[in-house]
Amino acid sequence: MRRSIATVCLSGTLEDKLAAAAGAGFDGVEIFENDLLACPLTPEEIAGRCADLGLAVELYQPFRDFEAVPEELHRRNLRRAAHKFALARRLGADTVLVCSSVAPEAVDDDALAAAQLRALGELAAEHGVRVAYEALAWGKHVRTWERSAELVLRADHPAVGLCLDSFHVLSRGGDIAGITEFPAEKLFFLQLADAPHMRMDVLQWSRHHRLFPGQGAFDLAGFTSRVLAAGYEGPLSLEVFNDVFRQAPPGRAAVDAMRSLIVLEEACVRRAPATADTAEARRFAEPPPPAPAPEGFAFVELAVDAESGTEVARTLAATGFAHIGQHRSKPVELWQQGDARVLLNATGSSRAAIGAFAVETGDPEGAARRATALLAPALPRTRGAAEADLTSVAAPDGTAVFFCRTGAADGWLGDFILSGSPGPGRTGITAIDHLGLAQPFDAFDEATLFYRSLFGLAPEHDAELAAPFGLVRSRAVTDPRRRLRLLLDGTVLRRGSWAPAVPDPQHVVFATGDIFRTARALRERGAPVLDVPANYYDDLDARLALDPGLLAALREHNVFYDRDGDAEYFHLCTPILGSRVFFEFVQRSPGYHGYGTANAPVRMAAHRAAHSCARG
Amino acid sequence: MRRSIATVCLSGTLEDKLAAAAGAGFDGVEIFENDLLACPLTPEEIAGRCADLGLAVELYQPFRDFEAVPEELHRRNLRRAAHKFALARRLGADTVLVCSSVAPEAVDDDALAAAQLRALGELAAEHGVRVAYEALAWGKHVRTWERSAELVLRADHPAVGLCLDSFHVLSRGGDIAGITEFPAEKLFFLQLADAPHMRMDVLQWSRHHRLFPGQGAFDLAGFTSRVLAAGYEGPLSLEVFNDVFRQAPPGRAAVDAMRSLIVLEEACVRRAPATADTAEARRFAEPPPPAPAPEGFAFVELAVDAESGTEVARTLAATGFAHIGQHRSKPVELWQQGDARVLLNATGSSRAAIGAFAVETGDPEGAARRATALLAPALPRTRGAAEADLTSVAAPDGTAVFFCRTGAADGWLGDFILSGSPGPGRTGITAIDHLGLAQPFDAFDEATLFYRSLFGLAPEHDAELAAPFGLVRSRAVTDPRRRLRLLLDGTVLRRGSWAPAVPDPQHVVFATGDIFRTARALRERGAPVLDVPANYYDDLDARLALDPGLLAALREHNVFYDRDGDAEYFHLCTPILGSRVFFEFVQRSPGYHGYGTANAPVRMAAHRAAHSCARG
Structure with missing residues (x-):
């Protein structure tokens, strides 16, 4: 599986972050909008820099506050989306992350949300990109992976799929058994983050205290195994908002991040049932020798x-x-x-x-x-x-x-x-x-x-x-x-x-x-x-x-x-x-x-x- | 009014803290148990050090998990209390803070709580000290100032009174109008802390993010004025748990703390109705000249x-x-x-x-x-x-x-x-x-x-x-x-x-x-x-x-x-x-x-x- 990291995990300018990700051996990156805005390179120059470093641009993110709004705002949202889809293409990214809305204008109407997501998929397809829709744990109406999955199915457009983020799913303590049943062709993206258990507002918890897999208390191997069992074939991509990592030397943090993915893959291979062992293992790079007692x-x-x-x-x-x-x-x-x-x-x-x-x-x-x-x-x-x-x-x-x-x-x-x-x-x-x-x-x-x-x-x-x-x-x-x-x-x-x-x-x-x-x-x-x-x-x-x-x-x-x-x-x-x-x-x-x-x-x-x- | 600061507000050993409090002009201190335990001086030597520095020992704290427990545990709690009352006397403190219980053994029984608080008052009186009872915002059964006040009245012992803490009261957003009606002779202690509004677990908020008055979002002047209107005559005592202050140079933090009290007193004088102006103002030191526009x-x-x-x-x-x-x-x-x-x-x-x-x-x-x-x-x-x-x-x-x-x-x-x-x-x-x-x-x-x-x-x-x-x-x-x-x-x-x-x-x-x-x-x-x-x-x-x-x-x-x-x-x-x-x-x-x-x-x-x- 490809290994990816969101630029938001690392400190520095976009150039610093790309160099650190490449140095740690990542195959790809998610490019965060704020990193792009502050970068003097054009999107094409960024794409070239990534290519030179051997990094795929796996995703551009985030596109916020889209679905289930009145028609006039929907039209403005589509205009906004068209800009971002064009930008993603210039970056060489084929996927744009769309998070569930937190806008006051968003209404609780699945039919409207699905129809607007379908229109967004249509526009994305015209630009040669696709939309990965994700439920924020604090979304206004869409807060669970089940509801985001339901909207994706209901939108029923080949350019509209699901993004699963371990933090948003596991922080809510919801049921993840059903993930294995979700159609693989609509599983567009997988974001991974661990976290300590904390008693605080979930948005603050998410924005400040995420950790790389293996550093917190979540069962990342169980979660990831289920997504793989569903047939997901995209990258394993780390998306960690952490106050300390945000100002730590990025080269070191990227190595720490890569270590977390290697160990997570090892745990997933170990969890696979014996019958599926070889098939599962083939999807990963050679695991490290086992830890000696x-x-x-x-x-x-x-x-x-x-x-x-x-x-x-x-x-x-x-x-x-x-x-x-x-x-x-x-x-x-x-x-x-x-x-x-x-x-x-x-x-x-x-x-x-x-x-x-x-x-x-x-x-x-x-x-x-x-x-x-x-x-x-x-x-x-x-x-x-x-x-x-x-x-x-x-x-x-x-x-x-x-x-x-x-x-x-x-x-x-x-x-x-x-x-x-x-x-x-x-x-x-x-x-x-x-x-x-x-x-x-x-x-x-x-x-x-x-x-x-x-x-x-x-x-x-x-x-x-x-x-x-x-x-x-x-x-x-x-x-x-x-x-x-x-x-x-x-x-x-x-x-x-x-x-x-x-x-x-x-x-x-x-x-x-x-x-x-x-x-x-x-x-x-x-x-x-x-x-x-x-x-x-x-x-x-x-x-x-x-x-x-x-x-x-x-x-x-x-x-x-x-x-x-x-x-x-x-x-x-x-x-x-x-x-x-x-x-x-x-x-x-x-x-x-x-x-x-x-x-x-x-x-x-x-x-x-x-x-x-x-x-x- | 006397100005006091809890040693927990400041960084360092107890000796560092006392020196900082005296240097900033405080009249007294609350001595925290953890500071005392780690101090090589005997309680008598600490009392002497305070006297040399011109500091009264206003309070010893905290005594936890006392009220409303089964009889056998109550007897053990009284033994524990006897040790601490004797210690308070050696320190020269006439008041011991007792916080509402968070113990799993505590039961929801006001009659039992009041009876045990009365017994505690009896023991305190024997030792020549008194008990200031405080409702923690996260207490097991007693979480509001009203309920702690009710228990104090019901205990009905001259050595049992109320401690009001602005954080515990204001963090719950409760009604504070009734404070003015509480009998002055049972208002034993007033602790002051400000805080920013935060959406998090109240215990974590209290232990990490308190601020000195005027640095946060609480209406400290409104709160303090009500307590003074009730006839409170003890010290204004700062009790601020703050991660930054805990490791900041204590001399500076103590000056910052004193500045906050001076400004709070000024605001209280300004709030006092014109008729009460002189009486109210007489209780404070001369306020600073007004801020020029x-x-x-x-x-x-x-x-x-x-x-x-x-x-x-x-x-x-x-x-x-x-x-x-x-x-x-x-x-x-x-x-x-x-x-x-x-x-x-x-x-x-x-x-x-x-x-x-x-x-x-x-x-x-x-x-x-x-x-x-x-x-x-x-x-x-x-x-x-x-x-x-x-x-x-x-x-x-x-x-x-x-x-x-x-x-x-x-x-x-x-x-x-x-x-x-x-x-x-x-x-x-x-x-x-x-x-x-x-x-x-x-x-x-x-x-x-x-x-x-x-x-x-x-x-x-x-x-x-x-x-x-x-x-x-x-x-x-x-x-x-x-x-x-x-x-x-x-x-x-x-x-x-x-x-x-x-x-x-x-x-x-x-x-x-x-x-x-x-x-x-x-x-x-x-x-x-x-x-x-x-x-x-x-x-x-x-x-x-x-x-x-x-x-x-x-x-x-x-x-x-x-x-x-x-x-x-x-x-x-x-x-x-x-x-x-x-x-x-x-x-x-x-x-x-x-x-x-x-x-x-x-x-x-x-x-x-x-x-x-x-x-x-």
Whole structure:
């Protein structure tokens, strides 16, 4: 199937948008009227530019407020349409989108609407174009796909067909089963957008909060599969109005968009019944290799400079990690406790930040091929002779993501000269529980899709926190077996000049089976632990009436507490190390799947206070 | 009346917030639980800090989900309340806010709710505090102020009273006339917030989009006057949840908040019936001097450096302005055509930007006193002997605003050595029509209130534009006689790294009585005019079916067109001069009061294209 994107999805001038769409590998575009009006190129020059870029002009849109009006206005509407049909031809587009009317003059009269649509089809045919009619979810009289489909059938003109838009259909929560019955030859266009569930006016929701498929909560694969089952053969075209994407770099947003379509196609192929499998699959490009099941973190790598490297190494030692290996060719140290491995990489000049992490899977080569097929940017890597050939790609926030197999004979551990053993966990740390990755403002939804698509992780625990320096959103992505947990967070609005000393900290979170054993061991070894305000514990007492002994222990050891039903979560943190990273130690009951997110604002203020004290 | 602010209005840690509130002159604060939990100071230390800063702790809040629950939960709620009452006492707060329950366990039983509120009052009295009960607009059973008032009366305990919150009351559009009848001794607290009208879930609206009084669309003066008429004598306390303010510099936001209260008090005094005038007025601090009626722009001043100064001067000459004067002691040139005066000030190093403008009024001294009373920051100014003593203040975007009287013998013109005369308008320009002032992301609402309060301007023509590089909001503020028009615009989200060459242009807009005469004169004089795409005119033709002669003239002269009914607006622009300013020339029919805002996206793309060409 052809892959298309509406120019309205992307930021910039029309020229910027076309270049971005072509760069991401789209086959075609929908050209939005506002982009055209503001463009100094003539329609013919735009058509030529698209041809040069290998882009078909799949659609011109929108033509508004047409159907079911008094005769005199209908005549004026036809004049207006004639201009736009001629324009579409000049652009090389054979289809013009007509949305259901929101005009006060429109009347609730299907016979009149169908007759006027038929007249519009007649005019379109004269211009050598066709009309794709779409029900806006907030149309004056036509708001459902069923009613728009009924009008298209009733108009009964070969140049009048249906445009289905997943947002308009799914936002209304309507029944989509009947789509498969609609005649294929009248299915002219398919527009795709995802969205989060929101309680707001549907027009505002549509105009500001659409997302690319896989970034929201709609069942795009179910919807698209039905439209394909009906026999639709036009392009899959993304039409996403999103305030953030509207001002994000268009080249990046276009790649994000293309990734969403590849994953959507894969899901559609997977949903097709076995008998239809080959026929269905033939309509799509080769799907990417399947997502390999993640087994956990092989390692996390912190980029450090000399000063922060010393601080982090001292903290690792104090928290019971052993420095057990040195890279053969690079200034990289391997530290380990239990199955938690931390690399300190001093090749750059970062003041301590998560530079990379490695995902263990049974098929790292397949994982790397999948990442490439999903347009994840490959990172260059120099390696010494006989060193492991590790592939890595860049996540949206720049973090390098490696794929590897720890136990393998030719694995990454072979690149290290081992000089010690992790021994028994000295402070009870058993593994990496999760990583907390602060996302740049406009990378949050992109990051969700990136991790979701590369590793088959699912988002959960969406939260919005009233943090001390502004609202923060937080979302976990994890695999069904919860071997790989990532906690993404980011500010709801991009920060300005007023910001805390540590605006976007990252954290490496280690699991322990006994938080108080770990806390005592940390204290004995002199590890730095973040002070938690007494007021926090007074509130815990007021809210939860915890056992006084437990409360005293929490208070004594600066341990945060959360619970979900009977399942409990205990966590304590170090201060910020270097410029933006801290360690956290957690004990979770088997039934607790959260991240203690409600405690994050208190932790942020405590980090700010500690950081201000330490740095002056 | 005492002036108070809830800590939740401001960004930062509790310590930051208290310092900001005190700095802006507030008498007291409401302390929010989340701010307290995250604070390392003990409640007694917080009380001490407040006392040192001259702040009363007016309220502790919120206590949630209390009333109308089964007995066992009621007992647990009382235990929870006892903790919080003790805490309030330690803070030195005599009032605790209790919001109506949103808990699933709450039942719809007024007798039970009242009995449990009475028990809560009993417990509060034991702790030496009182309970202010508030109906949340989204409470499970109690959503209206009338029902919360009924429960307070029915609880019938001296420690149980009412908290009225303007948002919860006005967002529901309910009847507020009855407020004046409520017994004064049971009116414990008054919280004030404004908001724009929005079609969305009321909880989201409340938590994200509240504004300070005078920044939104609610009738705060009407509401507050009724509460005062009932005999309320507690503080006027701002409680504003706003995503932008939550991360804005708290010192600035606190000043903005205080300005909103001063103006609200002024409006309440003005609304009081003549007989009650003195009694009502005695309750407030001295109101600021009244806003003087603006007569128009005395001048606009562009800050330039040598290179941009040359470019701007050349453009002024080409657009028919005459260089008629030179400042006696500074490198400032006076250019004039008709009544439009432009100063070029080369004392700084700005690459051409609006540095200042001057408002003509009959009482510049009164205007300056009003600005000072409204906490507008006074700007320092050096002046030569015998030069006019012009007062200026800084608007939120940093623009200097002067107050002056052009015709006066001792006026600002006397500071210039006049060497020519503006003569008859050479290109038909008669005056400054308006100024377009791009606002920094977090100054938009502050700017609205600033201009509204200083000059009595009213906001109108709110618009949100899908501009090429992201959404842009736009709003005009003008006086009733439309002598002083300012057009504020700003991005809906703060910009990131992807941005056009000219992200936030300002414009000086000159009025002409005949746009085509002006356009021809500009062409003859070689003035630079921004190219408008042909596609724009094709669309005008399709939409409006303009007279072909008119359309041809618009197209020939790159004139934008808008209309409102029969009233028309014609405008054309120069390219960007220096780094961020351009000139615009407009002809408006008497009935047209807009700004051609719908054309702005086309203009922005054209500026981007022209700028990219010119600068490479």
